[in-house]
């Protein structure tokens with residue numbers, strides 16, 4: 174019984190310590206940086222898997238994480254909003270050896286738009 178109380182207290186503490194506002198969290202740093210997978214909703218896990226494989230063929234995921242967290246595309250300094258996710262999706266798709274198809278890019282753009290919404294929440 175006592176251990177149950179301790180457990181409950183621990184669970185409560187963790188719940189209270191969690192940030193109240195939604196922000197896009199990342200794990201790792203530099204070349205190993207990625208989105209924290211725990212914030213990806215179940216129906217977007219597939220898209221996240223596609224992103225994890227297809228979007229790191231030419232550069233690391235850090236580029237995409239920074240773009241979404243800051244709202245600024247890190248290479249060109251352009252705003253990274255929903256118009257940009259689509260435009261970049263198409264741009265990345267058209268690059269030689271992109272090794273992606275339209276459907277995969279659509280999924281990733283959809284995921285980036287979701288993350289942008291999360292990043293914009295107060």
Ligand code: HEC
Nearest residue numbers: 228230231236237240246247248249250265268270271281
């Ligand atoms: C075929 C190689 C290639 C693939 C695959 C690729 N990228 Fe890129 N990406 C680049 C290059 C090269 C740049 C440098 C800037 C440019 O050409 O637009 C870049 C730049 C970026 C930027 C920064 C743009 C800026 O203006 O600062 C983002 C964000 C990005 N890529 C996201 C992605 C995402 C998301 C995917 C997967 C859907 C992806 N990339 C797949 C080659 C690639």
